[in-house]
Amino acid sequence: MSGVSSSGDVFNRFNTKEAEELQVGFIGNPNSGKTTLFNAYTGAQLKVANWPGVTVEKKEGAFKYHNHIYKLVDLPGIYSLTSYTIEEKVSRQYILSDEVDVIVDVADASNLERNLYLTLQLIEMGKPVVLALNMMDIVEERGMEIDLHRLPEILGIPVIPVSARRKTGLDILMHTVSHHKGVASNPHVVVYSDLIEDKIIKIEERLREYDPNIRNPRFYAIKLLEKDPDIMENTPIDVSDIVDRSYETDIINQKYDIIEEIVEEVLVNKQETTKFTDRVDGILTHRIFGIPIFLGIMGLVFLLTFTLGDGIKGIFEGWLESFSEGAADALLAINVGEILTSLIVDGIIAGVGTVLTFLPNIAILFLALAFLEDSGYMARVAYVMNGIMNKIGLSGKAFIPMLLGFGCTVPAIMATRTLENARDRRKTILITPFMSCSAKIPIYVLLSSMFFGEYKSLAALSMYIIGLVTGLITAYVVTKIENKADESKETSEEAEINHLLIELPEYKTPNTYSIAIYVWENVKEYITKAGTTIFLASVVLWFLLRFGTSGYVEDMSQSFGAATGRFLAPILRPAGLGFWQIGVSLIAGLAAKEVVASSLGILFGITNLDSAAGLTAMSESLAALGFGTLNAYSMMIFVLFYTPCVAAIAVIAKELKSVKWTVFVFVFQIAFALLASTLFYQIGSLFI
Amino acid sequence: MTLQEAQNGKEYIVKQSLLKQPQKRRLEAMGLIEGTMIRKINQAIDGSVILMVRGTRLALGKDLAEDIIIRDITPSDLRNRRIRRGIGLRNGHTRAGGMGRAKGMKDGQGKGHGMGRAIGPRDGQGKGSSIGKKRGN
Numbered sequence: 111m112s113g114v115s116s117s118g119d120v121f122n123r124f125n126t127k128e129a130e131e132l133q134v135g136f137i138g139n140p141n142s143g144k145t146t147l148f149n150a151y152t153g154a155q156l157k158v159a160n161w162p163g164v165t166v167e168k169k170e171g172a173f174k175y176h177n178h179i180y181k182l183v184d185l186p187g188i189y190s191l192t193s194y195t196i197e198e199k200v201s202r203q204y205i206l207s208d209e210v211d212v213i214v215d216v217a218d219a220s221n222l223e224r225n226l227y228l229t230l231q232l233i234e235m236g237k238p239v240v241l242a243l244n245m246m247d248i249v250e251e252r253g254m255e256i257d258l259h260r261l262p263e264i265l266g267i268p269v270i271p272v273s274a275r276r277k278t279g280l281d282i283l284m285h286t287v288s289h290h291k292g293v294a295s296n297p298h299v300v301v302y303s304d305l306i307e308d309k310i311i312k313i314e315e316r317l318r319e320y321d322p323n324i325r326n327p328r329f330y331a332i333k334l335l336e337k338d339p340d341i342m343e344n345t346p347i348d349v350s351d352i353v354d355r356s357y358e359t360d361i362i363n364q365k366y367d368i369i370e371e372i373v374e375e376v377l378v379n380k381q382e383t384t385k386f387t388d389r390v391d392g393i394l395t396h397r398i399f400g401i402p403i404f405l406g407i408m409g410l411v412f413l414l415t416f417t418l419g420d421g422i423k424g425i426f427e428g429w430l431e432s433f434s435e436g437a438a439d440a441l442l443a444i445n446v447g448e449i450l451t452s453l454i455v456d457g458i459i460a461g462v463g464t465v466l467t468f469l470p471n472i473a474i475l476f477l478a479l480a481f482l483e484d485s486g487y488m489a490r491v492a493y494v495m496n497g498i499m500n501k502i503g504l505s506g507k508a509f510i511p512m513l514l515g516f517g518c519t520v521p522a523i524m525a526t527r528t529l530e531n532a533r534d535r536r537k538t539i540l541i542t543p544f545m546s547c548s549a550k551i552p553i554y555v556l557l558s559s560m561f562f563g564e565y566k567s568l569a570a571l572s573m574y575i576i577g578l579v580t581g582l583i584t585a586y587v588v589t590k591i592e593n594k595a596d597e598s599k600e601t602s603e604e605a606e607i608n609h610l611l612i613e614l615p616e617y618k619t620p621n622t623y624s625i626a627i628y629v630w631e632n633v634k635e636y637i638t639k640a641g642t643t644i645f646l647a648s649v650v651l652w653f654l655l656r657f658g659t660s661g662y663v664e665d666m667s668q669s670f671g672a673a674t675g676r677f678l679a680p681i682l683r684p685a686g687l688g689f690w691q692i693g694v695s696l697i698a699g700l701a702a703k704e705v706v707a708s709s710l711g712i713l714f715g716i717t718n719l720d721s722a723a724g725l726t727a728m729s730e731s732l733a734a735l736g737f738g739t740l741n742a743y744s745m746m747i748f749v750l751f752y753t754p755c756v757a758a759i760a761v762i763a764k765e766l767k768s769v770k771w772t773v774f775v776f777v778f779q780i781a782f783a784l785l786a787s788t789l790f791y792q793i794g795s796l797f798i
Numbered sequence: 799m800t801l802q803e804a805q806n807g808k809e810y811i812v813k814q815s816l817l818k819q820p821q822k823r824r825l826e827a828m829g830l831i832e833g834t835m836i837r838k839i840n841q842a843i844d845g846s847v848i849l850m851v852r853g854t855r856l857a858l859g860k861d862l863a864e865d866i867i868i869r870d871i872t873p874s875d876l877r878n879r880r881i882r883r884g885i886g887l888r889n890g891h892t893r894a895g896g897m898g899r900a901k902g903m904k905d906g907q908g909k910g911h912g913m914g915r916a917i918g919p920r921d922g923q924g925k926g927s928s929i930g931k932k933r934g935n
Contacts, residue, residue, distance in 0.1 A: 190827035223852040224829050362826045363833075387855070388839070397843050493857040497844025505859065506846070609821055610846055610859030613828075 131179045133209055134287055137201055137232070138216035139225050140187030141615050143244040145169070146624070147216055147274035148184040151284070168200070178288050183210070191231045192338065199340070205235060211291045212238045214283070219243040219256060219271070222377060226369045229265065233295045236326035239267045240286050246271040246279070255378040264372055266296040275621060297328045302364050309335060312352050320347050336361055387616045394487065400494040411478040412574055416555065416567045419471030426467040427721045434459050449662060453652055456715060461648025461708035465640045467720045468552045472636050473629055475548050479517050480628040484620040488513070489612050496610045502582050503589025505529065506610045508538045512581065515545030516574070517632065519758040523765055537588050539762055540775060541581035543754045546573055548636070549703035553749050556707050556719065560729040561742040569743070573750050580751070644708055647701045651694070651709055666713070685748060685784060686741040686791035696748065702755045740798055744791040752783035801847055801858070801866040804838045810868040811835055811875055817865045828854065835871065
């Protein structure tokens with residue numbers, strides 16, 4: 111593009127053919143489609159990165175287009191550029207730094223009024239800003255029109271209509287970006303009342319006296335008038351005679367006044383909302399039916415996961431069976447030694463294969479979660495559950511990470527970042543692992559199919575209910591303890607009540623593409639895990655179970671693994687789990703929960719554990735040990751509560767930033783699992 | 799009355815916000831300020847409220863909803879809105895709008911932040927060209 115245009119060709123002045131690098135920051139309100147846009151550009155190159163010392167994540171990606179390399183930085187969504195939340199601080203620091211060449215303000219065009227507030231603040235910063243009006247397709251659908259000639263005239267920055275979903279306007283946007291490097295926006299677009307303008311001029315003068323080279327003193331003057339703590343601290347001049355009070359509210363008010371005018375001028379056929387969302391919300395957020403509907407939806411999700419998933423699973427089991435037999439025959443035919451054949455067939459295929467047969471269940475669960483997340487229902491759950499969550503000392507918002515925890519604990523723990531205070535985060539991190547993640551599905555399905563016959567779905571479903579209820583009770587108890595501790599302290603830490611404050615997006619028909627991506631990413635993750643962690647765990651387990659003090663052993667009970675399991679048996683016995691095989695599989699499960707299921711296959715020498723024949727063989731083997739229905743349920747309870755996996759502990763450590771708390775969480779989970787399963791088994795034994 | 803006492807489906811004007819920081823500021827950033835017209839949509843049993851502010855649906859917990867004082871809309875509100883807009887028009891439009899055009903912009907640059915910026919003059923050019931090109935297309 112730089113070769114074609116002559117007028118805008120300001121930075122290609124050396125006429126080099128080398129690609130020029132442009133650092134482009136994506137900023138915008140939450141849910142304005144920033145990441146969709148980011149993905150549309152970067153495709154598969156997206157990677158997740160941390161900033162040093164901050165808790166909020168930004169994403170980076172790069173792509174080459176014409177003669178430029180665009181380095182895109184996706185910043186967390188924010189409503190304003192004040193410095194009250196970590197996200198806001200991080201975004202502001204990034205924009206004020208010289209790192210960024212052009213800022214792309216991604217605005218939801220269907221919600222122009224609120225989005226322009228951030229736009230005006232960005233313009234005031236005097237950096238190169240391009241406004242990307244996203245979701246133009248929705249604007250059109252609703253019959254609204256935006257005057258795309260008048261808006262850039264008023265704002266003094268280029269305004270590019272795009273649709274990240276439909277991938278329209280993307281080339282034009284980057285073209286504009288490439289021509290906009292070094293083109294500062296005009297901070298005078300927003301003009302305040304005479305009183306404030308006078309003060310701004312006075313402060314500007316003082317700023318210039320102090321530093322004649324200051325860039326955009328207007329921005330700092332406005333921030334000083336707002337008594338912005340960050341800027342006040344870093345500005346060594348005294349303006350207290352001019353700034354007699356905080357003018358923040360005045361400044362916000364006047365910005366919104368201007369926005370109202372702009373919207374009045376550029377938006378034709380303004381429609382506040384779609385009737386569709388109102389109608390759906392009338393049902394889903396109903397004051398009485400809201401909670402039952404939510405519980406019903408979740409019940410349906412898990413029921414589908416187990417019943418529908420089981421149906422499809424049969425096909426996979428068939429494949430696994432023929433593959434396993436074929437592999438054994440092939441290995442025999444090429445004269446592979448017996449031990450190696452055993453490793454491959456009994457170790458790897460049994461371990462990895464068992465886990466892979468559960469793919470249909472996993473895919474269905476994530477498909478359902480994708481629908482919940484993509485439709486706009488997630489935020490409603492926070493509202494619907496707020497009452498219950500407040501009673502246990504959390505905000506309804508804390509329910510979102512918990513809900514995500516049904517998929518995978520790792521991203522769920524990361525999602526607790528949206529919670530405002532540290533206590534809430536800690537509590538939510540403590541209870542989120544109680545929400546059974548997808549990796550626990552194989553264990554639930556295996557054990558309940560073996561022991562609960564026609565009630566197997568119900569048995570599996572009960573784990574979700576027990577986990578949820580226990581999580582809520584745990585949070586309640588922790589809150590009570592915290593409150594007690596506060597009372598005993600003289601100066602109680604301000605008892606922060608957890609306020610719910612969340613935007614409810616418009617409902618939209620879930621996008622097939624983004625749902626497909628969501629499900630595929632998770633399925634891929636599962637397969638990758640089967641190929642790496644579970645593969646490795648299976649190999650290690652096979653070695654531990656096939657080798658003992660006397661070398662290779664035919665009888666697994668003579669192996670190192672068995673010795674370890676026996677060591678644990680006395681601790682697990684009160685819970686009805688005092689068998690060395692169970693001990694081994696539970697330890698192995700620390701690597702990943704699926705390993706508990708796969709290790710059972712290895713332990714009992716059943717290659718196709720999940721098939722009807724495999725299940726019968728397995729339950730017979732277990733029954734021979736004296737492991738019955740009660741033991742099975744006790745094991746399900748233990749698995750429900752104990753440490754999810756190494757990855758979850760790692761992310762908990764990262765998010766809590768405290769070794770002490772992480773160790774506490776770990777010990778708590780194991781102790782709790784032991785206590786709960788023991789309690790169940792002992793009480794259960796009285797009746798059976 | 800407070801937002802909690804308001805009727806579902808009815809529009810009101812925000813009279814006063816008794817919220818503490820940082821919640822107050824956060825809501826202000828979302829456009830909920832004194833004088834803003836809002837519409838209450840729903841209320842849950844626990845007292846949480848859904849309301850419409852500037853085209854955005856917001857869910858607020860009970861504690862927040864209790865601290866937002868609202869009043870009914872009067873005909874004079876609508877009139878005042880128009881008047882206020884009129885004042886704003888002078889401020890916002892003429893000056894802001896003028897800035898967007900090439901001449902006004904150059905003036906603005908000179909007076910405003912052009913100081914100490916080596917690429918000051920280029921600013922105007924770049925901007926002019928990119929807007930011009932967009933029109934050309």
